[in-house]
Amino acid sequence: MPFVTGATYSDATINELPWVQEDIYQESILPAVKYTVYNQTRPASDIIIHPQTLSQLFAILYQQLDVTVQFEQRALTCTSYDITALKTEGIIPHPIEEYTRAWDYDSKYIGFILVLSNKFNQQLFPALDKIKPDEKALSMIFQESINHRVRIYKEANGYCYRILTNQWSWDMARKLIALMPRLFPHLQVSDEVHTLCKLFGGTDFEAWANAYNTWITKVRPPIKIINREDIEQLCRHILAKQVHNLTKRLDETNSEIDNYEQALTTLYRTAQSLKERIYQHSNKTLFNDEFIDYLQKNKAIVKCRPDPAMDGLRLLIRTPLHYYDQNAFDAIISNPRSDLNKDPEKSMLFKAIYSSTPSLELWTDTWCRINLAEAKCDRITGNNYKLLPQPHIYAANCWGDNRSYIQKALIQGEHINAIEQIIAATKNLNWFDSTIINWLLRGINTEYANRKTFKIIGTDTFLNYHEAIAYLTNKEKEMTS
Numbered sequence: 001m002p003f004v005t006g007a008t009y010s011d012a013t014i015n016e017l018p019w020v021q022e023d024i025y026q027e028s029i030l031p032a033v034k035y036t037v038y039n040q041t042r043p044a045s046d047i048i049i050h051p052q053t054l055s056q057l058f059a060i061l062y063q064q065l066d067v068t069v070q071f072e073q074r075a076l077t078c079t080s081y082d083i084t085a086l087k088t089e090g091i092i093p094h095p096i097e098e099y100t101r102a103w104d105y106d107s108k109y110i111g112f113i114l115v116l117s118n119k120f121n122q123q124l125f126p127a128l129d130k131i132k133p134d135e136k137a138l139s140m141i142f143q144e145s146i147n148h149r150v151r152i153y154k155e156a157n158g159y160c161y162r163i164l165t166n167q168w169s170w171d172m173a174r175k176l177i178a179l180m181p182r183l184f185p186h187l188q189v190s191d192e193v194h195t196l197c198k199l200f201g202g203t204d205f206e207a208w209a210n211a212y213n214t215w216i217t218k219v220r221p222p223i224k225i226i227n228r229e230d231i232e233q234l235c236r237h238i239l240a241k242q243v244h245n246l247t248k249r250l251d252e253t254n255s256e257i258d259n260y261e262q263a264l265t266t267l268y269r270t271a272q273s274l275k276e277r278i279y280q281h282s283n284k285t286l287f288n289d290e291f292i293d294y295l296q297k298n299k300a301i302v303k304c305r306p307d308p309a310m311d312g313l314r315l316l317i318r319t320p321l322h323y324y325d326q327n328a329f330d331a332i333i334s335n336p337r338s339d340l341n342k343d344p345e346k347s348m349l350f351k352a353i354y355s356s357t358p359s360l361e362l363w364t365d366t367w368c369r370i371n372l373a374e375a376k377c378d379r380i381t382g383n384n385y386k387l388l389p390q391p392h393i394y395a396a397n398c399w400g401d402n403r404s405y406i407q408k409a410l411i412q413g414e415h416i417n418a419i420e421q422i423i424a425a426t427k428n429l430n431w432f433d434s435t436i437i438n439w440l441l442r443g444i445n446t447e448y449a450n451r452k453t454f455k456i457i458g459t460d461t462f463l464n465y466h467e468a469i470a471y472l473t474n475k476e477k478e479m480t481s
Contacts, residue, residue: 072113106159110184112176113162125151142172174200294416300423312372314380317422318387320361321429328431329354339441345469346441352472360468361455364390366426375410377422388453390426391440399425
C-alpha cells in the first residue's frame, strides 16, 4: 500500500513484513526532491508514503532536484442530499468542494490529491462528470474490477491530478509512478528513465530489475540496489502470509461445515419424528366409545359440535364458579372502600353467593375450541352465550394453571383428561385479579343483566340480575318480619 499509518522510515512494514529495499530508499531520498504529505483526518506526522513507493518516485525524478512533489490523502464525507444538489442544481456542494479543493500547483510544485470515499458510486460520478469531465483513458487504466469506482481529474494547469476512488491499492500506486512521465511531460525525463517507467508499470519483474540496476549503477556506481536474495526472502514472506490466510479460511470453512452438519442432523431427526407421528396418526382411531359416552353423559357439557375447520370440537360448558379463595373474598367484602362495597345491591348479591351460608350460585358459560390437530384449546367469543361468560376465559383467554395440563393431555391423546381440566378451569374465580373482578362487576348489571346466570341453591331455578336482587330483598324482608 502506498500509504502506511503508524510507521517510520527505518522500520516501515506492511502486514508485519519488512521491506527489503530500504537501501533503495536511503540512497534515493538523500539527494533527491523535497516532499510533503497532507491528510485531513490525522496529523501529517502519522501518515507517510511507504519508502518503496517513494524511492521509486524519487529515482525517476532523480535529475529534477528543484521539483516539489506533494501527495494529499483525503476522506470525502457527503450525504445523499449533497449528491441530489449536485445532480439537480449543477453546483458542487460545500463538502465535496472542500474535500476536493486543490492547492495552487506549478511546474516546480506538482502532486496528486487522493480522495477516498464509499460515496463514489453510480450516483455521484455522473453528476461530477457534468461539471468537469474526467480523464477517461487514465480512469480505465486505474480501474481494477467492476466494483472499483475511480475518476481522475486534471487541474487546468496540468500540474495536479485528483484521483477520486472507493479503494486504493499498491497496483494503483505502481501505475501512478509508471505514468509519471506521461502525466507531467514538462519534467522531460531521459529516454532511459522513460523506458524504466514503462517496465515498472508492466509485469516483467526481471526486465525491470535489470534495467533499474543498470540505471542506478550508472547514477551511483558503487551501490547495487536490488539482489536476488532479498527478493527471494520477500517472496517467502509473502507465500507464508498467503498460506496462513488460506489456512485460516480453511478452518473457518470447516467450522461452517460442522455447523451445517449439526443443523442437518437436527432436521433429519425432526423429519423422522414427524414421519413416526404421521404413521401413528394414520393407524389409530381418534374417538372411541368411552370418549363418546363421556361427552354424552357429562352434565357440564351442554353442547358439542364439530369445528368448522374440521380439526377439532367446539364445546359449550356450563358450570358454577365454585373454586375461589375465601380469604381473598372476605378481605374485599370487609373493605368499605372496595368497588364491591360501593354498590349495596352487588355487595348483597355476592355475599349471598360466597358467604359461609350461600343461598345463590353464580353459573357461567364457556364456549371453547379444542384443536386436536395442534393440541391446543382456545376460547370462542361472540353473542352465543345464554349465561354470563366465564370472566377469566372470556375476557382474557386465561385458563390458569390448567392450560399446561390441557395441552399435555391433548398431546398424549388423553382427550377425556383434557376436557376434565377444561371444566376445572371454568369453575375458577380469582378475587385477587382486580381487572377481571371489575369486568365482572360491570357486566352483571349492564351487558349481561338479563342472562339467567344466578341459580337458587337446592332448586333448578335460574334468575337474572334483577330477579336475583328482588329474590334476596324479599328473602331479607321475610327474615326480618
